[in-house]
Structure formats: C-alpha cells, structure tokens
Amino acid sequence: MSNSEVHARRLKATPRGVGVMCDFYAVKAENATLWDHQGREYTDFSAGIAVLNTGHRHPKVIAAVKEQLDCFTHTAFQIVPYENYIKLAEQLNQRVPIAGPAKTTFFSTGAEAVENAVKIARAATGRPGIIAFTGAFHGRTYMTMSLTGKVTPYKTGFGPFAGSVFHARYPNALYDCSVEDALESLHAIFRCDISPQHVAAIIYEPIQGEGGFNVAPADFVTALRQLCDEYNILLIADEIQCGFARTGKLFASEYYPDVKPDLITMAKSLAGGMPLSAVSGRAEVMDAPSPGGLGGTYAGSPPAIAAALAVLDVIAEENLCERANQLGSELIETLHSAGCKALVEVRGRGSMIAAEFHNDNGKPCAETARAIQQQALSQGLLLLTCGVHGNVIRFLYPLTIPDTQFRAALTLLKNILHEY
Structure with missing residues (x-):
C-alpha cells in the first residue's frame, strides 16, 4: 500500500487535532533509520520526540521486553506487585540527584508524571499554588496544559484552565530576560497573585524542551533553590525531555551539583520506546500521599519496566553520556561552520x-525553520522545530547512531543551512 493511500485513510479516520509532520508512514525502524511503504530510508533526528536515546529497537531492550512477555504482561502493580518495578525504583533512587534517601513511583506518560508530582507536592505541603515558567511544556492534560507556557497549539480553545497556577519568566538572554528579570517576575507573583506561603512547588525544566x-x-x-528553602516551597525538576544521557549526563540536574530538586519527573527515553514515566523524590515528600492516592491501571507496565532496566544498562555499557557530548560537539561545529546568515x-x-533563526530584521523567523525542516525531510532527514515563536530547530538523534550515518546527515544539514 502506498503512502498516499494510507494518508487518505488517516484523514477519514482520525481528527485534525492530531497534527502530523510527515507525509510518509513507517513500516520498519532500526537504530537511527526509518523505512516507509515505498522502502525509502530516513535518518531520524527526532527520535520520537526524544524517546529513543538508545535508538529504535535496541537489541537489549527488545530482548528484555520479549523475556517479560513470556512471563506476564499485566497485573496492575497496586493489585499484584512484581519485583522488577521495585528493582527499577531502587536503581533510579541510587542515580537521581536528590538530597538524602529517595523513593520512586511509576506511571505511563510524562503528563501523568507531572500531574502526580503536583499531587505529591500539594499533599506534602498542604498548599495549592504551583509556579511554572514562560516557554515551559509539561503536557496536554488539564493540569499540565495549565502549567505549559505556550498557547499555540497546546492551549488554544481548551480553557478555562486549572486554578492556582502562575507563570514566571524564564531567563533568556537572546530575548533580553536576565536572571534578575526572571527572579523579579517570581517576586511579582508573590506580591500580586499568591503569597509564597501558599505555594506548594516551583516546577522548571533544566533545559526547556518545546x-x-x-x-x-x-x-x-541556585536562586530558585534558595527561594524554595526560604519559603518551604518544593522544587520540581522536569527532566522528561532532557533525561537519560541526552545532555551528556544521566540527568541534566547534575549540571547544578550544589542544587538538589525535591522531585524529578522523567519519561520519554526512560524505557526506549515503551510507555513509562516516573516521579522520584525525597523519601519523606514522596510518602505524603495516603495509600491509594498514587497509581494507575497501567502505571509501571511490566514490559515497559523491563525495557527501562535494559535502557539503564545500555546507557552505562555503551557510554552514552560521553557519546552525547562527542556527537553534540560535532553538531555544534557543523552548525557554526555552515555560513547560515539566518x-x-x-x-x-x-x-x-x-x-535559532531570525530574519534580516532581527525578528524570530518560523518560516526559515520550517523551510529548512521541509528541505531536510525531502532529502530523508527528520528534524523537529520548537520554540515559543516556532523558529528553532532541535536535534534529537539517537545517541547510538552510527558515525558514518551521523556525519552524512551533518553534511546534508550543512549544505541546506548554507542556502540560508
């Protein structure tokens, strides 16, 4: 069946609210390569939106899932528990940059992890308020959509939103928002919207994704941590997109060794393509909700837990943190040497x-980012855009991508950028 035939079926069967970037349909994938119905190859620099740090169908992940499928597929952990759930929690508790003893619980999606981090924070503090930041993306459910700091397309037409949610400015030197400006916006919220004594948590991304x-x-x-300590507010680090070796460390929070978040949310590359998310945090904070307050029918699905245990092994055995730094350096060099005026x-x-791309007048230019994305797609390279203005291209290739394939993609990218 051709891509066009499947496309016609999609338009009839699925709603337009599910936006789709590509005009082809995947039939096979391996590491950093996808194939469509016509047998055409694509190099994947999107990784399912940062889900595949260990690549499509990593052999160790596939083997772990198959082994679990031969045992059982589902029991619901809160009905009949299983050891692998506990084993993964133990391994994450040892690795997360949390001060003191940590505990971990599992869910299915990143949005679920954020929702439950908010529940835990409110239970632990007895307070309602949550502060997020402009440009943030935390999910598409009502609470996480409310926390998200970008209107189009995530919030358009879906209001009213969850209450007791406030947005401060996120520092961005390119757009003239200094650290001092960002911190002043927090104090303005305390003066005008909600007192700090009624704020349960501040949630931030160590590196903003969307x-x-x-x-x-x-x-x-550092200032966020000090502010939270001053007012007994919990600090939540959303590591859903930046976790699991993507940034050159297992968690991006490790770049701030003197600052320990109280709670960390994670998902995406945690389970190598299987749906799994987690909240880790200080043990006494995690224990705040009463029994039954946390959980979910599919929370901590056995095949996904098995995949995640394999992912942690792959990251360590293949030195993916080190490889992330190596590949990133090559990419940065390519971008700087491309001679792209925009x-x-x-x-x-x-x-x-x-x-990030601007036009000749120094304004954000989404058109340039989209044009580069579409030109790359036509030549078999998948890229994603992001940013509040839609003028940023983000690179999320599997960290396991073969060197020859990676460098071929960089050559293609450089040639495209040179035209702009």
Missing part, C-alpha cells in the same frame, strides 16, 4: 542542541 532548548543558568537554579544562536548541552 520552549526552545533554553538552558537554565546556574545562578538562576542562524543567530546555537545552544544546549551534550546532544540536546538547538539552532
């Missing part, structure tokens, strides 16, 4: 790298 791969300055993160900034950590 917001444009904006890296949190170290002094900003490229105004390259930023990120490890292999969580983004390129």
Whole structure:
C-alpha cells in the first residue's frame, strides 16, 4: 500500500487535532533509520520526540521486553506487585540527584508524571499554588496544559484552565530576560497573585524542551533553590525531555551539583520506546500521599519496566553520556561552520542542541525553520522545530547512531543551512 493511500485513510479516520509532520508512514525502524511503504530510508533526528536515546529497537531492550512477555504482561502493580518495578525504583533512587534517601513511583506518560508530582507536592505541603515558567511544556492534560507556557497549539480553545497556577519568566538572554528579570517576575507573583506561603512547588525544566532548548543558568537554579528553602516551597525538576544521557549526563540536574530538586519527573527515553514515566523524590515528600492516592491501571507496565532496566544498562555499557557530548560537539561545529546568515544562536548541552533563526530584521523567523525542516525531510532527514515563536530547530538523534550515518546527515544539514 502506498503512502498516499494510507494518508487518505488517516484523514477519514482520525481528527485534525492530531497534527502530523510527515507525509510518509513507517513500516520498519532500526537504530537511527526509518523505512516507509515505498522502502525509502530516513535518518531520524527526532527520535520520537526524544524517546529513543538508545535508538529504535535496541537489541537489549527488545530482548528484555520479549523475556517479560513470556512471563506476564499485566497485573496492575497496586493489585499484584512484581519485583522488577521495585528493582527499577531502587536503581533510579541510587542515580537521581536528590538530597538524602529517595523513593520512586511509576506511571505511563510524562503528563501523568507531572500531574502526580503536583499531587505529591500539594499533599506534602498542604498548599495549592504551583509556579511554572514562560516557554515551559509539561503536557496536554488539564493540569499540565495549565502549567505549559505556550498557547499555540497546546492551549488554544481548551480553557478555562486549572486554578492556582502562575507563570514566571524564564531567563533568556537572546530575548533580553536576565536572571534578575526572571527572579523579579517570581517576586511579582508573590506580591500580586499568591503569597509564597501558599505555594506548594516551583516546577522548571533544566533545559526547556518545546520552549526552545533554553538552558537554565546556574545562578538562576541556585536562586530558585534558595527561594524554595526560604519559603518551604518544593522544587520540581522536569527532566522528561532532557533525561537519560541526552545532555551528556544521566540527568541534566547534575549540571547544578550544589542544587538538589525535591522531585524529578522523567519519561520519554526512560524505557526506549515503551510507555513509562516516573516521579522520584525525597523519601519523606514522596510518602505524603495516603495509600491509594498514587497509581494507575497501567502505571509501571511490566514490559515497559523491563525495557527501562535494559535502557539503564545500555546507557552505562555503551557510554552514552560521553557519546552525547562527542556527537553534540560535532553538531555544534557543523552548525557554526555552515555560513547560515539566518542562524543567530546555537545552544544546549551534550546532544540536546538547538539552532535559532531570525530574519534580516532581527525578528524570530518560523518560516526559515520550517523551510529548512521541509528541505531536510525531502532529502530523508527528520528534524523537529520548537520554540515559543516556532523558529528553532532541535536535534534529537539517537545517541547510538552510527558515525558514518551521523556525519552524512551533518553534511546534508550543512549544505541546506548554507542556502540560508
């Protein structure tokens, strides 16, 4: 069946609210390569939106899932528990940059992880308020959509939103928002909207994902921790997109060794393509909800838990943190040497790298980012855009991509960028 035939079926069977980037349909994938119905190959620099740090169908992940399928597929952990859930929690508790003893619980999606982090924070503090940041993306459910700091397309037409949610400014030097400006916006919320004594948590991304791969300055993160300590507010680090070796460390929070979040949310590359998310946090905070307050029918699905245990092994055995830094350095060099006049900034950590584009008048230019994306797609390279203005291209290739394939993609990218 051709891509066009499947496309016609999609338009009839699925709603337009599910936006689709590609005009082809996958039939097979391996590591960093996808194949469509016509047998055409694509190099995947999107990784299912940062889900495949270990690549499509990593052999160790596939083997772990198959082994679990031979045992059982589902019991619901809160009905009949199983050891692998506990084993993965133990392994994450040892690895998360949390001060003191940690505990972990599992869910299915990133949005679920954020929702439950909010529940835990409110239960632990007895307070309602949650502060997020402009440019943030935390999910598409009502609470997480309310926390998200980008209107189009995520919030358009879906209001009213959850209450007791407030947005401060996220530092961004390119758009003249200094750390001092961002912190002043927090104090303005305390003066005008909600007292700090009624705020349960501040949630931030160490590197914003959908917001444009904006890296949190170290002094900003330090100030957040100090502010939270002053008012007994919990600090939540959303590591859903930046976790699991993407930034060159297992967690991006490790770049701020003197700052420990109280809660960390994770998902995406945690389970190598299987639906799994988690909340880890300080043990006494995690224990705040009463029994039955946390959970879900599919929360901590056995095949996904098995996949995640394999992912942690692959990250360690294949030195993917080190590889993220190596590949990211090559990408940055390519972007800087492309001679692209529209490229105004390259930023990120490890292999969580983004390129931002402006027009001749110095304004954000989504058209340029889309044109580069479409030209790359026509030549078999998948790229994603992001940013509040839609003018940023983000690079999320599997960290396991073969060197020859990676460098061929960089050559293609450089040639395209040179035209702009």
